[in-house]
Amino acid sequence: MTQMSSITQKYQLSVVSGGRPILPGINNATSCQKNISVLVHDQQGIIVPFNNQIRIYSLETRQCIKTLKYANSPVLSTIFDNKKLSQKIYIVGIMLGDITVKDENLRQKEKLITIFTNFGQVIVLNYKGKLIDSPKLYQLELDSEKDESLLKVFDNGKELKIMTTLSSNGSLFDYKLSSLKFPEISTSSLTETVKLTESEIFTNIVLSAWxxxxxxxxxxxxxxxxxxxxxxxxxxxxxxxxxxxxxxxxxxxxxxxxxxxxxxxxxxxxxxxxxxxxxxxxxxxxxxxxxxxxxxxxxxxxxxxxxxxxxxxxxxxxxxxxxxxxxxxxxxxxxxxxxxxxxxxxxxxxxxxxxxxxxxxxxxxxxxxxxxxxxxxxxxxxxxxxxxxxxxxGPLPIFNSxxxxxxxxxxxxxxxxxxxxxxxxxxxxxxxxxxQDFTTIIEMNPQTKQLYIPHLSTLQTFDFYKNEQTCLQFLTDGMNNTMGKVREELSIRDPEVQNIKITNDGNWLISYEVDFPPEDLMSSKDISHILKFWTHDETDPNQWVLRTKVLNPHGRSTPITNIKVAPISVDNGVGCITTDNNGGMKYWAFDSMEKNWCLKKLLIPNFTNFSNSVSLGWSRDGSLIFHGFDDKLQIIDFDNFKRVDLNINDTDNNDLTMTGEFTMDSEIQAVKMIGEKNLIIATKTSLNVIDLLLGKIINGFDLYPYVNGVYKNGHLDRLISCDDKSEKMAIVINEQVKDTNGKNTLDYKSHIIIFNSDLTQQLDAFTHDEYISWISWNHDTDFIFVDIQSRFGIVGTTVNTEMADEANREDILDGIANNNINNTNSINNNNTNNNSSIIEPSSEQTTSTSDSYLNKLKELSRKKTNININGEPKSSELNGDAMEIEEEIISGNRKSDKGINMNSFTNMFENIQNVPMETLFDSVMKALS
The missing domain is CATH 2.130.10.10 (YVTN repeat-like/Quinoprotein amine dehydrogenase)
Structure with a gap:
């Protein structure tokens, strides 16, 4: 059983690729030279610094031929990942050869490079071989009281000079030109301190160049x-x-x-x-x-x-x-x-x-x-x-802030x-x-595993495994397509891609863009919403060709709030559902007769209020759609595109109504289908799991301190992902780091938590040293994520030898309140006993992929007619321990250490019109006990 195997597999977290090229001169407004990349000695390659690595590219093949990752070296990771310092450490200079050696013939320019940091570290590395464990390391003696920082190193082959900056008034700096001489005999210490011989000081510098x-x-x-x-x-x-x-x-x-x-x-x-x-x-x-x-x-x-x-x-x-x-x-x-x-x-x-x-x-x-x-x-x-x-x-994600x-x-x-x-x-x-919402949108092609990153009017195709951009294509029509914008043109907004989706076969791209009219016109508020369907270019598979364009698909000035791609079981996966902020829903699919995308089904808006909190989920067999609108979740029958609403009479002529609607404690942020019967619902305050066969919430956690008011409506969906094969779920919780006085800083850390399908067990937990903006299942065995430094990481059961593992911390859930609703075991208990048995459901609980969800729900409703008003079953259809647990869940007698939140009484009020007052009072007491 997949759930059983999920316990034995051990996850690991690694930051493996991504990152962005750095221009050190950008950090100093007085420096006219921004870039420090250098050609190798034979001018057949170039050395480029990134924020997480140094990469060497071949000018002949246009590919990266060598990567020096900071995380793979204890010395480099200690230097560049030091977050205790008030300022960021970055490379300000790269020179060929070991310049700490006086003899020009011993510098080995074809193998070694010397890198300099703004904090004065001098590191000699072998850029052609593997990273040595203990590279040669020097520390220049800089004046920390004046915030002295290294700017530039000059070398004429006989003498070394360095230019440093000292803090001054306003945006100006004082410059200091000094002589640098490394010791001829190296000491046994790992880091040697090198003193500088001051030459001259220049004050109130506005700009510098050489x-x-x-x-x-x-x-x-x-x-x-x-x-x-x-x-x-x-x-x-x-x-x-x-x-x-x-x-x-x-x-x-x-x-x-x-x-x-x-x-x-x-x-x-x-x-x-x-x-x-x-x-x-x-x-x-x-x-x-x-x-x-x-x-x-x-x-x-x-x-x-x-x-x-x-x-x-x-x-x-x-x-x-x-x-x-x-x-x-x-x-x-x-x-x-x-x-x-x-x-x-x-x-x-x-x-x-x-x-x-x-x-x-x-x-x-x-x-x-x-x-x-x-x-x-x-x-x-x-x-x-x-x-x-x-x-x-590097990757070009657009963050929300x-x-x-x-x-x-x-x-x-x-x-x-x-x-x-x-x-x-x-x-x-x-x-x-x-x-503090820094989330982003990224889509993975299920077939090629390439990442599609919308970048305003363009789409970047990024190869996660090769760690390189394969294509940058314009998806909209704007001024930036043909020329740059200057002066007043900078205030003109080009169309922006707001959302993208890839069909399960990987052959179709669905994009949603917004076109902004010029300002100061009567039509300035008439924003156009455009839905486009793209297919692969036959000559270049990395390029997309527009097949269908729909202007204002949900009406004039009505935005598309969400897009959900159809599962393989529906039209071979070549279809999608779009929603608006008024409760409307439309199904689009490729028509082989028309050879075009057409509108197939329509759900007229039936909500009286507007909301941008719209989420979508789809069952594997395609029979049911889960539509989250504001704080309500509706179950839609895909065949007739209507809400599921079942009225059944039991043998005692008591009306039992099974409605296809749930009212949550706050606005719904994400809807995820995991497995055959569990539906994950994330709101602004809690994380819940609904058992569709039982028709009720069976588990939940309080997320209020972590997500309420932090993320824009619907953006929490970018931080939750489900593994459809192993039926596991990963959720990201970002945390702002506080200083010693308890005040917020600009630093962040994040927690990735892996759960099983019904949230009864925490399978793994990790802490990452930066804010995570997006996480997704890679359609295999792992989860991949990106942080605000554009670095890609992986949480998986198999890790490449070149991937640098980060520490696996098991204590990150200590601060998360566990509001367990009808939970068989609390999370903390499962942490201490990961080998606890998993009770397999009976045959009547197991749902096959070929059966319709709607038929199972009807069958379950008929089964509920055999339950007395006090919750005791009339007939023993379940056997053994499974029957006892099922009985306790239905009756609400399941004993567990649980907290009380708004979800505790959600299911109680679903059929309040049919429940006597005595039974209602008993149910309240059971919830409190």
Missing amino acids: SKDENVFTLLYKDINDNNQRHILVQSIFSKSMKKDIALESVLHVSQNTKNNQNVNSRFVSTMAIDNSASQLALGFASGVISIINLSDLQNRLLKWHIDSVLSLCFTDDGSYLLSGGWEKVLLFWQLSTNTQQFLPRLNGVVVDIQNEGKFYTLSLQMTENQSSSDYELIVLNSADLTSKLSVT PIRDTTHPTSVIKSNTQINVSKKKHKRKLLKSAR
Whole structure:
């Protein structure tokens, strides 16, 4: 029996893939260089840091050839997963070879890399072999009282210099340039402390940049001796051959020097770059203008094309070309001798960084349409023909609320206020917000196991096992499909994909999108709701082709609140049910005669109230539909699309009414069918299981402290998943971490709990170190999940050797109140005795997949006619222990340690019109005893 095997199987939790590429310069607004990825020694691959690993990609095959996961190394996991620190630790530099060795010939650039963190850790790793257990580790001696942080390491082959930042006033930093020398003889200690020799301190830095050969740096700073006027400093790094200080006002163009408010953006420097010869300095302004300054005679000229903030600048090695990028999603090539332009348009994101890597250009793009997180894509271009050699990105989920690390580039657009929100204001808002809902939508293809992640107007196809994006396709028609948006266009909302589903055969994609009209029009509130049905492209199986489009399927301005795909037993699974917020329901299926998707069945709205809390469940044989609307659950007969309502007379002529409706204690958030007879109902306050053969709630838990008011209506469904094969259920409970004073922080942890089909046993429990946004059964033996760091994890019985196991904690249910309703054993008792026997149901309780649920419910209702009013059966149809337990459940005499909540009396009032007052009083006393 599957339930028996579920006890013996042991689950494990592992974070196995996912993660997002990081741009360390994003964390420091004064740094113009954002990306730190480097080419390997033969320039056939590139090393890219992620937030949970380091990945090496081949430029020939476009695939990842090596992964260095932090969790697989005790040293790396200790450094990067340290949540006790107030600031996050991340990589700020990667250099080829072991630079701690003085001899250039001993650095082994073809095998070793040296990585630097913002906290001053220096780690030497073998990126071609396996992660060594104890890599070489140094700790730079930084001033913690001044929040000194490592920014950049410079190496000319003979000497090392490092640039660090010190906390200053406001958004400005003080910079410190120091000499770095590693000890020639290593000590026996695991971590060696390295002292720095201070060279020079620079105060009130606004922006910083350095040349490609790392011999010259330039700083834009405010001079306190010159009435806080802005100055530009150009200085050599390893020598004193060059040091030039220039007042910014002296090199601005006449039109930029005007003091009126209309030209304030023309004087605001957003980025800058300097060439290798230190002869040209490029300044990008918020107005979109680029100023090229000749450092020999301070003559300047303006380059005009951008119409929003210039976000990235880069000179070629010989200084003949300047590359620029910004909000237009276009890469510009400026030939400086002729001022002519060349373009590379239609990039996927805003260009926030450009690096010249010899025969390659490395672009860093940010998908700024996603306001919930900072998503980046790294593109490597061949500098000769601008063909793409590589594209690197991670999963691109859209969270319901912006997460704490969300950062967006500077823009002059005032109407789009979300872009210009500061980090401090965003953190204060998160701490004050009562709703910490960071859930997301992801669908898995049951056949290919690929993940489909809606990303606003696009759909990302992500291979969970290969850990790479396979496709990014537009599902809607909007401006972002053909070009980037600038200025006032940023306030125009493109259509957004709100929900997606995949049929069980994996051949059809169902998408629901919302089209927003322009603002400030009479029709601005006329939102269009579109239902689309897609099939696979015959030439490219990763692409979807639109087959059917339905405009406003539930009426004008009526949203689709939920979509449920049909089981295999109904039209071979090529069908779905859609619901609205007025209780309406429609069934759509593919018609082989019409060769199109058509409306097959319709349930007219019969509710007098509106609700966005709409949930759907479907029995395996397809005969029954479970419709959760607000706090009511209705059972719908699929054949006639009507509510199940059975009126039966027993032998004593007592009317026994078995209604297909349950009233729960609060709004229903999720409906999950598990097994043949158990229905899981999650509300805002509790988790319940309904035995459909008994027609009553048999078990429940109080979830009020964990989910009430936290998740948006229906979003708890994303954190509950059922295994249809083994009949197990996984639920995620997210918890906000508190500090020592008991106040909320911006850190989270989550608990994953595995139950059996009727919630009578906890099979496993785990704690994860981050907020989990989604969990799902993988149509095999495991559950997979994603957290707000875009990392994928797995809870399964089989774990790959490369998967890093996390600690299995059994005590996470201590804080969860167990409100057990008619439960045979409490959860705590089952924890102490996992080998307790499972009583198999009798033959009359067992439901075959071929029988109709409706017939079984009718049969069960007829069986109930043989029960007296006091709950004692007239005939002994059940035998042995099974009969006794069934008898106790029906009569309510089952003894257990149970708490009282709103569910305790739910079933009592279902047939109150037929129950005498004495019996009602006895039932209340039994519930309290």
